[in-house]
Amino acid sequence: MDVIIASNETRAKAFLNKIKGKNPLFICTIGTTETGKIAGISAAGAHPEFTDFTPPADAELLLLGRCKSINGVPVTPDGIPTPGLIAMSALGLADIPVLIVSGGLKIKPQIPFLELGGCPGRDIRTGNAVDNVAEVLERARIAGKHLAKTTDYLVVGESIPGGTTTALGVLSALGVKAEGKVSSTLPENPHNLKSETVKAGLAAAGESFGSLAKNPVKAISCVGDPMMAAFSGLVIGAASHVPVLMAGGTQMSAILALINALNPEVLCNLAVGTTRWVARDKSSDLKGILGQFCDTPILAADLNFSASRFSGLRTYETGLVKEGVGAGGASIAAMAKLGDKVNANLLLKEIERNYALLMGLK
């Protein structure tokens, strides 16, 4: 299997053994925020206002194989396609069922999605970023409990622009050192801008580094995003019954920090599934963040696009985008389900086929 074990080898191998040959349910938790529109924060959209359309379009891509809310597929300002393309290709190859869950959206996707009563997030610089957190968390927990009964294990991914900034916000509020350690979709990781944004948010909320260590719900409410309540609740509800592969990059450290504060007893049934681009990223440090509070293993799909015939995909090798829409976790789940029938190279062929189809390329 083309999977890199990026931390905690024994637990990582045990997790991989648990999911080999198994049939998961893939959940993509989506949300939008005003934080994602701060200039220079996110590349999850051709320009800031487009970030409202990226999560619903990613969700449509996963369920329909094409977007309805936008033409083509979501791209960065440089035209690099969404990692949703990777997730869609992996899930399609392995015939893995998909459920979309809304944490809170400005634009609703034109597909079926699980509604949890959440609202879109405000700019975290207000210090009052997310409404209704406790209720969304509880509804997600109930959904996770029921969904766990339908599947061997869950893979949970996310699509929310600006998500690493809100991740830094929540990690800081919970007292986890993550400045300079969260990942970015952009060519130059804007660490200073993220830190300033988080500092402004904490100050506006009357909070400081670590002051909300014992109040994870308030940490999301002040400086988090609406995906987090949905994601954490789903994991907490499901993971006492089945393993959960948390599909994402450094944002997963914020979810794990929340779970560590809310329900640490489920941590033993979790792993992070990301991409090689995150695991090997020199401008971020997922392992360094997690090491401060848990020993959850990190698995990384050993994807390599350097030999792709499309420049839009080759660019992933320069460190742009890296992860999102559960791309890494979906790839790991597809390889775990299909065994020798699929590897990173076959995955790339399928991604190229879908990219060509969707972009009208040859």
Add this chain to the structure above:
Amino acid sequence: MDVIIASNETRAKAFLNKIKGKNPLFICTIGTTETGKIAGISAAGAHPEFTDFTPPADAELLLLGRCKSINGVPVTPDGIPTPGLIAMSALGLADIPVLIVSGGLKIKPQIPFLELGGCPGRDIRTGNAVDNVAEVLERARIAGKHLAKTTDYLVVGESIPGGTTTALGVLSALGVKAEGKVSSTLPENPHNLKSETVKAGLAAAGESFGSLAKNPVKAISCVGDPMMAAFSGLVIGAASHVPVLMAGGTQMSAILALINALNPEVLCNLAVGTTRWVARDKSSDLKGILGQFCDTPILAADLNFSASRFSGLRTYETGLVKEGVGAGGASIAAMAKLGDKVNANLLLKEIERNYALLMGLK
């Protein structure tokens, strides 16, 4: 197993064999309409305006074991409790996972639910009862296709007040003779009122008996309800992959007539699962409606409340309520899953226990 085979014995037994010992997913499709508020049409609520709260409250009962949108549980004007109590008890006993799907609601339930983009229904006497039918049907089909991959089989039930009147509407539009044959929650089945309501709706739409036989989407749009598009789409999406037990009374004949017009090739993978009260009802004729266009088997949970210690439950034996919220299908699914470990009598004990808890009785 305490299950009555009410029609098509060979196919019914084959279906029962397919689901024995299997793990289903139970889906409750909910919706509200103005049709349900016509005086004398529905008893699914203590008075007409309460019918907006009945489906969300039923949904909460299934997921939480208690209602949030109302105090206590939904009752008829005579105080007879919702059949959701039967479904909740059966599903709980057998540890069957539940998913709520909204076809279109005035009041949203305070639990996770699958959103399909539908709206509440208007009074069918307008001839313009439901918006967005084709889109909801398509989204439900996609959801059904994905959910089928997570389960051995699906049980799909419904909660929508006034549902037998809209069923009569759609059956009539499709050219199926159902006047005097649909069931009722009320002590006296108001057949004349239902027929007049449907005639007014067809006339307002410029349609007549059978004129929409080849246009099932328009039949729902003119004289149907928002639950129908969601329910039919889920069944169509799922039934080419797994068996589907359609949990309900005479409303299921309208869903089957729609499926017969939309995707008849999936009919072979379906059965209706209802209650003895519907199967033995002298004021309605489910078998007589179905016999006109399909040979889908009818199974009926052999529930009997005559020995209950609660008068509210004993009243079910006088022909009130009879069915709803997938009560019959949920009971059949629980017995099929647990085999000898549960029968109708044990189910009644569990229903009584929950009824006492929820109503504060001893």
